[in-house]
Every structure is written in C-alpha cells, then in structure tokens.
Amino acid sequence: MPVSWTLLIVLAMAVAGFFIGRTRVLAAAGGDSRRLHSRSSYYGWNVALFTAVPALFLTAIWLFAIPDASRVLVAVVSLVLAAAGLAWSLARTSPEFRARIAVEGFVRGFLILCSSIAILTTAGIVFSMLFETGQFFRQYPWQDFFFGTTWSPRFGGGSRLGMVPLLWGTLYISLIALAVSIPIGLFAAIYMSEYATPRMRSIAKPLIEVLAGIPTIVYGLFALTIVGPMLRDYFAQPLGLGSSGSSVMTAGLVMGIMLIPFVSSLSDDIINAVPQSLRDGALAIGSTKSETVRKVVLPAALPGIVGAILLAASRAIGETMIVVLGAGAAASMSLNPFEAMTTITVKIVSQLTGDTDFAAPETLVAFALGLTLFVITLGLNIFALYIVRKYREQYE
C-alpha cells in the first residue's frame, strides 16, 4: 500500500510542479514568453521530471534489489527526494535557464536506457544460463554431459545425462528439414524472380509467406494428427521400419514446410539484388534462361544464399513445438528416419515443465542444454553474417 501511495503522491507533486514551474517562469518574464530561453512548457516539464524521475528511479531500484525493504523507509526517502528535486528545480527556474536542454537530456537518457535493454537481455540470458549450468556441472561431470551417449534421467539419482543422442536427433531432424526446404524454397525463389509474371508473383509470393506467419504450434498439430499417422501407415509400416507416428521424418518434413518461406523470401531478395546487367550479358551470348540462372545468377548470389541456409539451419535447430509434438520423447541414436527421436529443445521442455526441483541435476541439465543451444545458434548466425559480409560481391 505505501508503495502505490508514494507513487501517487510523487506523481501529484510532479504534476503540480509542472504548473508551478510554468507559471513562475512566465511571471518572472512578465508574461512575455519571448524573453524565455525555451518555450514555457519546457520549464514545467523540467520541474516535473526532476521531481518524479529521481524519486521513482530510486524506489524501483531499491525495491528490486531488496524486495523486503521497509516500505515506510522507502516511502519517506523517495518523498524527501521528490520534494528536494521539486525545490531545487524550482529554484533554478528563471527566464535564462536552458530548460529545453535539461528536458532533452532526460529524454536522451530514456532513449539510451531503452536501447541498452537489448544488451541487458543478452546479458540476462547468458548469466542466468551460465549460473545454473555452473551449478549443474558441480553435480555432474561435464565430460559425461558432452560426450555421454545415454540419456536416461531418473529423479531419485543415477541419471545418465549424455547430450550426444539429443544432438544427433536435433541434427538429423534439421538435416531432413533443410533437405525439404532448400530445394523447394530455392526453386520457388528462382521461379518467382526469373520466370513468373508480375501477376503470378503478386499472388504466389504473399501466399507462400503466409506459411511463415502460421504459429509453429499449428505445424506441430499438423505433424501430430496428419503427417505422423500418414507416414506411419503408408511408409513406415509397409516397409517394416517402425510403427511410431512421431518420428524424425514427421518432424523433419513438417519443419521443412515451415522453413520454405524463410529460405525462399531470403533467397528471393538476394537473387533480385544481382544486377540485371549480368543476366543481360549472359542472355546476349546465347545462354538459355536456366543457364543464365545456373551459371551466372546463382554463383553471384551464392554467399547470400549460403547465409540464408545457415539462418534456416539455426532456426531448425532451435525450433521447439514441431519437435515436441512430432518427433517423440525417446532419446535414441539410430539412422532409421521413421524412428522416434528427441532433440535438445524437447528435453529442455520436458525437464523444465511439471514439478521441478532446482537443486537436482535432472532439472539443471536443461540450462546446460539451453546454453549449448544458444551457443550453437549464435555461432551459426554469426557465421552466416560473416559469410555474407566477406564474400558479398560488390557491384557498381
């Protein structure tokens, strides 16, 4: 209660300060706003900001750092601070005072604060996972985690938490997804930019991009209810390869569909960025359109396309809902694509949902998996950017 009251009182003081400051400076200037350095409302804002911002900032920091601090003490200190800010800024208010610059300083500070949230988020991600991962490795040897080939968590001790089968499942599924999405996405992009009439392009391109706007849970349900049973009934069982609806193939196929628009729209942009003069030159010496594409356009666009593929790969590795619903939960390391396997993301979800004990290695392992995932995807992203920057052809 005191906190919200403090808040209200401080805000009321700030509002009052705004009007007092504005009236005062106008009175000091004899009602002639031309004699002021800034427009009159800046003087009001200056007072209001000096009253509210330091007091609220202090309260927020204090309560965040020490959640059970004495509420009365916090309230008194912040009210005193607000009153001091009010008095000081009112004392400074005079027609010569550069109120606009002071106010703009506040705004600038706010803008900088907002942009640094991105850094804070990254730091938060890294530190929260590093801390818990450190806890995990204190209880479980890191060699066994990174190189262990058995994944069998048991609450109650004796768990074996080897990451290799999870990594294998993740990579296998991603590989199938890329094998589906790269040819389809790339050919769609080529057709769209080189062959399609403007009319067809204007219809087909947005429709393909609809695929990118569909939430992944929808793909997950599609995998679970349609693709999984279909693959099982028409491929896996007749071929004697397994009887599981959730399989690497199911998750890979559906994830491939999800990645098509990702690959195609990125490649489309890159192919369109290849200058027309290169195409004209190739066509002029008698190449067919497809030869132009294969021998001239694609090589010129290659670094960008490789970058797009790497980004798609990083997406596939970090994708969660499709694999949770489509790939299964059993950790295994086999080559059979119709067998259920599991991935890093599935295990993060399963270890962190339900009843969790944050002292047990079975729960903490999720943070180690998360950190591994973060490092892999970050590495892929940076590598993709590096390739694009390093090998980009500079035209003009």
Place this chain on the structure above:
Amino acid sequence: MSDATQTSGAPAAQPKASLLVADPRTRKRNAAEARFRAYGLAAIIASLLALVVLLFTIFSGGLGAFRQTYLTIPVTLDAALLDKSGNRDPEEIKKVLTLTYGKILDQSLQAAIEQNGIVIEGLTAKDVSNLISKEASARFRSHVLADPELIGQTIEEPVLVNGRVDGFYKGRVTMESAARDGNTSPAQLQLAEAFREKGMLATKWNWSFLTNPDASDQRPEAAGVGVAILGSLYMMLVVLFLAVPIGTAAAIYLEEFAPKNRLTDIIEVNISNLAAVPSIVFGILGLAAFINFAHLPQSAPIVGGLVLVLMTLPRIIIPARAALKSVPPSIRDAALGVGASRMQSVFHHVLPLATPGILTGVILGLAQALGETAPLLLIGMVAFVKNFPAAPPEGLFDPASALPVQVYNWTQRADPAFMERASGAIIVLLVFLLVMNLFAIFLRRKFERRW
C-alpha cells in the same frame, strides 16, 4: 568463327545447319530449360499445396468444436429438493450441491425416455446416465442459481451431451468403434438417435466454446478457450504497453542520435542476434529471471507478457528503424533550418511521418508474439486453469492460460475429442492473426508514403 569450326570439327558431319530445325544440342538445352522451369513451378505448387493441405486439415478438424450436441428435455425443478425453506433465498439455494441437480437431470432423462416410449435392447442404466455430460449438472445448477424463480416450474432444459455421442454426430465415433469403447455403447448411440428422431437432440452452434474455461480430462464437450483468450489478451496488453514505447525509443536513439562508436555497434549486433535467438531460450531466461529470481507467480500473464516483450523487442526495433530511415533527410533539415532542436525535429516531424511504418512492425511483432508457445511452456502456463483471471492490473498476476499453450495442452490428452478442440482453438488463433495481419496491410496501403 573460323577458330570454332577448326577446333570442334563437328560441322564437317553437318554441312548444312538449318535455322528451322533445331540441332540435337539445342534440343537438349531447350529440354533442360523446360525441365528447370518445371522444377520451379513444381516448387511453388508444392509449397502452395502444403499451405492448402495444412489449412484444410486444421479447419476441417476444428470446425466441429464450434458445434455442440444438446439434448433438450423437460425438467421439473422440485422445490422440495432445491429450496427446502421455500423462500427463494439465493444463499439458501446455493447450499444445494451439484450432485442433487445431477439426480434431477437423471430422473428427468429417465422420464423422457418413458414418455416418448423409447425401447432399446441392451440399454443399461449407465448408458442412460452417461448420455449427458458430467458437466451438465453444474451448468444446470448455475442456470437455476441465476434465476431462482424457475424453482417449482417445469422447464425445457438444453443439456450438454457426452463427448462420444457428440462425436457420433460429427463422424468421429461410429457404431463399430462404440462397440469397442468402454465410454459409450451402440445402445447409447441408438438412444441418442431415438431422441434425435423426436427432435429433442440437435447439434447446434456452440458459442460457449469461445467463453468457457478449460474442462477436465473426462469432459471434452465442456472445454472452451475463454481463459486462454483472456490470458493471451492480457499478455498482448503487457507487450503493447512495454515493448512498443521501449522498442520505438530504442529505434529512435539508434537511428537518429547514436554516435557511431563501439557501444552503438555492440547494441546493434546484439539486437540482430536477439532476433535470431530460439524462442525457448527466452523461456529459460523468463524462468530464471522472473520466476526463480524475482519470485513472480507462475502461470501469470505478467510473466508471459514480460518474456514476450523481450522476444518482441528486436522484432519491433528493426522495422521501426527502417521506417525512421525511410523519412527523407530533407524533413529533418527543414525542421533544423527553422530553429528546432534535433529532439524537436525528431519528435515533431520525423516520428509522426514514420508512425505508419512503426505501427505495421508493431502489429506484425504482436502477431508473432501471440502465436508463440515454447517460452510459455517453461514459465508454467501449461497448468490447468479453470478460473477466469480478474480484471487488470491484479488479473495480470492471476494464473491464466494462452491460446497456443491451450492447443498444446489439449494435444497431450487422451480423449480424441480434445484434438477437435485443439484444432478449434487454432482456428480462433488464426482468425486473430488474420485480423492483425490484414490491419497491418491496411495501414501500409493507406498511409505508406513514397518520397
């Protein structure tokens, strides 16, 4: 030319090449061309086909959730059972348990069977009482509590029918599958058929799917997305109120004010990297920072909202920067030229002109946040929530579900009727996404300016 004829030697075999007849090599190249083109077309058709199949299966599977089978039977509200004191005091009536209402419904059903002269071979008492949903008595009770004057009268009460019988009218259950199913029987379905012939049982439009909370494992027919829609709405409010100002401010700073130095570079790289971080990692961050460290409640929309804010920020900042960049420098120069400060030129002139672009990015970012599932699983939003959260701001701390999480939740249940509910929830989700995207397109078309 002469060099070519000397080296290849082929023209010797073909002294006269006609322009009208293609030589084998040209034919081969043309065939390759046609094939290449066909591959491209096939790729486009394949992706469009995937889209059509995906949407078709979801819609055909989920539309059933919007229709529900009800049995309308005459029910006598016996005052001796429901209101012993007879003064219609709502507090007194509330003391009567749902069990009593269930008994009344059972008796009325039995009476309805006898009245209509329905005789079915092999019909057990269990079949009869299971025809109506376990949720029906609770609904009946709240119906009576809402209108105590009904007590003592005989009313035509629409009663929710068991999920299996409902499935029979949606094609999910057949007489053959019912024979193998412990939860229903062919006799029960015949009873339902008999009621339908009398016009008492009908499958109707089901608004309550949109307003009901989730229901337990045994009652798929009563489950709805009400709490999930509210939870998603709350989270979107949090995202709107936090991510939009912060994202816009960050974009303004980076695009208009930031000096070109190391720190700015780091921030920029950071933002583009954050946009590519898998969403589940944000869930881990939310779990560690907001729940384990800051001790915010689990399953609360505020926590989900904060996680989504962090996730959405880069997706708002990047298009907002593009929108600010597309405002031509002449606007800034003109403002500066008449004596505005840089801050004034940005806030009075550049920002209003960039607003449509920023808003488009915001809506698309919100749409993405609305469909996000994985991070919400980690902060406990999978919990079974039956109570509606209170109005904001307190309601932000109450447990709630979210639309995509509700879908996931229902896919994990055994009863196949929940699959229909899951698809139905996806339809609701897709409709919201469609509206948001159409609004973004509208904004872009209407306000986009070419300079």
